Amino acid sequence: MSTFLDLGLKEPINRALTDLGYEKPTVIQEKAIPQIISSLDDLKAFAQTGTGKTAAFSLPILQLLDEGSKNTQAIILSPTRELAVQIGNNIKEFSKYMPNIKVVTVYGGANIEEQIRGLKKGAQIVVGTPGRTVDLINRRALKLGNIEWLILDEADEMLNMGFKDELDKVLEATPETKQTLLFSATFPKEVEAIAKNYMTRPVEITSGQKNTGSDDVSHEYYLVSERTRYQALKRIADLNPDIYAIIFCRTRRETQEVADNLIKDGYNADALHGELSQAQRDSVMGKFRKKTVQILVATDVAARGLDVNSLTHVINHKLPDQIENYTHRSGRTGRAGKTGISIVLISNKEKGRVGAIERIIKKKFVQSKVPSGKEICQNQLMHLIDKVNNIEVNQSEIENFLPSIYKKLEGLSREELIQKFVSLEFNSFLSYYENAQDLNDLSKDSGRNGRGSNENMTRFFINIGRKDSLNPAKLIGLINDQNITNNIEIGAIDILDTFSFFEIDKKFQEQTLSSFAENQPEFSGRGVNIEITKKERGGGRRGGKSFGKKDGGFGRRRNSEKSFSGRRSETNDRSRRSSRANGDRPDRNSSSNRKPSGFGRKRRERK
Ligand code: AMP
Numbered sequence: 001m002s003t004f005l006d007l008g009l010k011e012p013i014n015r016a017l018t019d020l021g022y023e024k025p026t027v028i029q030e031k032a033i034p035q036i037i038s039s040l041d042d043l044k045a046f047a048q049t050g051t052g053k054t055a056a057f058s059l060p061i062l063q064l065l066d067e068g069s070k071n072t073q074a075i076i077l078s079p080t081r082e083l084a085v086q087i088g089n090n091i092k093e094f095s096k097y098m099p100n101i102k103v104v105t106v107y108g109g110a111n112i113e114e115q116i117r118g119l120k121k122g123a124q125i126v127v128g129t130p131g132r133t134v135d136l137i138n139r140r141a142l143k144l145g146n147i148e149w150l151i152l153d154e155a156d157e158m159l160n161m162g163f164k165d166e167l168d169k170v171l172e173a174t175p176e177t178k179q180t181l182l183f184s185a186t187f188p189k190e191v192e193a194i195a196k197n198y199m200t201r202p203v204e205i206t207s208g209q210k211n212t213g214s215d216d217v218s219h220e221y222y223l224v225s226e227r228t229r230y231q232a233l234k235r236i237a238d239l240n241p242d243i244y245a246i247i248f249c250r251t252r253r254e255t256q257e258v259a260d261n262l263i264k265d266g267y268n269a270d271a272l273h274g275e276l277s278q279a280q281r282d283s284v285m286g287k288f289r290k291k292t293v294q295i296l297v298a299t300d301v302a303a304r305g306l307d308v309n310s311l312t313h314v315i316n317h318k319l320p321d322q323i324e325n326y327t328h329r330s331g332r333t334g335r336a337g338k339t340g341i342s343i344v345l346i347s348n349k350e351k352g353r354v355g356a357i358e359r360i361i362k363k364k365f366v367q368s369k370v371p372s373g374k375e376i377c378q379n380q381l382m383h384l385i386d387k388v389n390n391i392e393v394n395q396s397e398i399e400n401f402l403p404s405i406y407k408k409l410e411g412l413s414r415e416e417l418i419q420k421f422v423s424l425e426f427n428s429f430l431s432y433y434e435n436a437q438d439l440n441d442l443s444k445d446s447g448r449n450g451r452g453s454n455e456n457m458t459r460f461f462i463n464i465g466r467k468d469s470l471n472p473a474k475l476i477g478l479i480n481d482q483n484i485t486n487n488i489e490i491g492a493i494d495i496l497d498t499f500s501f502f503e504i505d506k507k508f509q510e511q512t513l514s515s516f517a518e519n520q521p522e523f524s525g526r527g528v529n530i531e532i533t534k535k536e537r538g539g540g541r542r543g544g545k546s547f548g549k550k551d552g553g554f555g556r557r558r559n560s561e562k563s564f565s566g567r568r569s570e571t572n573d574r575s576r577r578s579s580r581a582n583g584d585r586p587d588r589n590s591s592s593n594r595k596p597s598g599f600g601r602k603r604r605e606r607k
Pocket of ligand 1: 022051
């Protein structure tokens with residue numbers, strides 16, 4: 001393996017790399033740097049995120065560009081603001097001993113006048129998002145007539161995000177003589193078309209196999225139903241007390257919902273998606289980088305710019321719409337020589353999609369069982385013991401207290417002492433997982449309709465639907481208003497246009513019928529009636545989208561019951577969803593419904 005000096009980089013660059021702790025080039029750097037330095041040929045590089053591609057294209061440009069000229073000589077396009085800023089900052093670090101080098105980063109959502117002023121001062125390297133770059137070209141603030149290098153970073157992602165027209169414009173605004181360097185993790189036909197139309201006989205290099213994931217990532221899938229997906233997610237987190245993970249969701253709404261639920265359940269989580277303001281996004285990313293947030297729930301796009309090397313897990317809450325994006329997601333872990341785990345939560349019917357991903361990444365997924373309560377308790381216990389073993393005792397601070405502590409505990413044997421200390425932390429976990437169900441069993445029949453049907457539930461027809469402004473929250477409210485019993489579990493809900501379905505614990509089916517009959521409730525001016533239906537679910541879906549699929553997966557209870565300890569058990573988690581669906585705001589500060597023990601607590605202390 002060569003060093004950066006062997007690659008022909010000049011001394012100021014090498015010095016900066018030493019400061020950054022870059023000891024040896026990565027594979028893509030070893031291949032790309034000498035190639036770009038020694039040849040004017042265009043370059044097509046297959047590179048995942050986290051392989052060191054920023055340095056792979058920036059260092060040769062810094063080596064070659066004319067420091068004496070203020071003309072813009074290199075333009076780097078990147079899909080998101082975060083990534084652009086990160087690239088800009090990386091280049092500033094690489095060029096810290098090259099005082100004449102100026103880098104300007106331009107992106108939407110920020111003051112354009114300020115960016116124009118920056119460009120006017122002269123910048124040899126401009127990093128930009130496609131939309132803002134085109135805007136600045138149109139305003140004649142960004143002049144690309146002297147461009148020698150055009151870099152398209154994460155080209156697949158830029159096209160995914162709909163920037164084809166912008167790329168075309170930038171490519172056309174740059175001189176024919178430029179060298180185009182295209183970096184992409186995947187090469188779908190749209191990227192190949194760009195390469196074909198705008199590049200001349202490009203040299204191809206790869207870092208690892210095309211489209212495949214890092215060797216340092218293992219891939220696991222868990223079979224879940226819509227009913228068990230969130231609980232499975234929590235159990236995975238509980239099984240890994242030191243988890244540092246991104247949970248990927250497909251939509252902003254799903255992202256916010258998962259994050260809200262995790263926060264409400266006491267996990268150290270936060271959401272990152274495009275609906276947040278830039279300041280909020282920066283703040284969340286900052287906290288995640290510092291590990292004051294341990295679980296980041298994010299959309300694909302929002303997480304693009306996040307440069308974190310030590311993730312233990314990437315969790316696909318839902319598979320990405322385009323399976324090629326799986327490589328992007330899983331590539332967030334297993335970086336910089338560390339190992340990582342990429343998990344997908346899938347229903348039975350999605351197994352085929354896992355097969356398709358396996359063909360792309362050329363690796364097999366391992367099926368993992370959703371951990372049982374007992375396994376989690378055992379893991380937490382061992383983790384606690386390890387913590388006790390590794391804790392440093394601050395003798396000087398604790399010394400004064402010890403005599404009275406010894407005195408208080410003098411009646412206890414060594415065994416009793418250990419048992420009591422361990423139980424102090426452990427009891428809450430035990431009670432939390434006391435009656436925990438086997439989620440693998442619940443997920444088994446998640447096949448055809450995506451949700452497990454539960455033999456213990458009765459399915460009811462109700463004569464109101466979306467046209468009456470019914471939604472799952474309102475339906476839960478309506479059921480709760482009938483005072484059927486103190487503690488009723490509500491299962492899946494399907495809201496259709498003019499009627500709906502809901503499930504109720506079978507034990508209370510008669511009370512449910514009689515309560516509705518007695519109360520004769522009205523909803524949106526219509527008299528409400530309900531009937532027991534057969535368990536056939538397919539027919540009920542006709543003509544309407546199933547909200548129950550999203551919101552109805554977890555059983556719900558009335559909101560009146562608290563467990564003995566003041567904390568709710570895992571089974572009682574359901575009531576939280578009920579209370580939220582009834583309009584209660586999740587309370588970040590309330591501790592009454594948080595999950596127990598070390599996991600949440602430890603991280604809160606670090607804040
Ligand atoms: P990138 O793929 O450019 O986003 O880089 C991924 C991460 O690896 C970043 O945190 C870089 O700072 C780091 N990195 C890149 N090249 C090297 C290197 N040669 N040695 C150590 N770390 C590196």
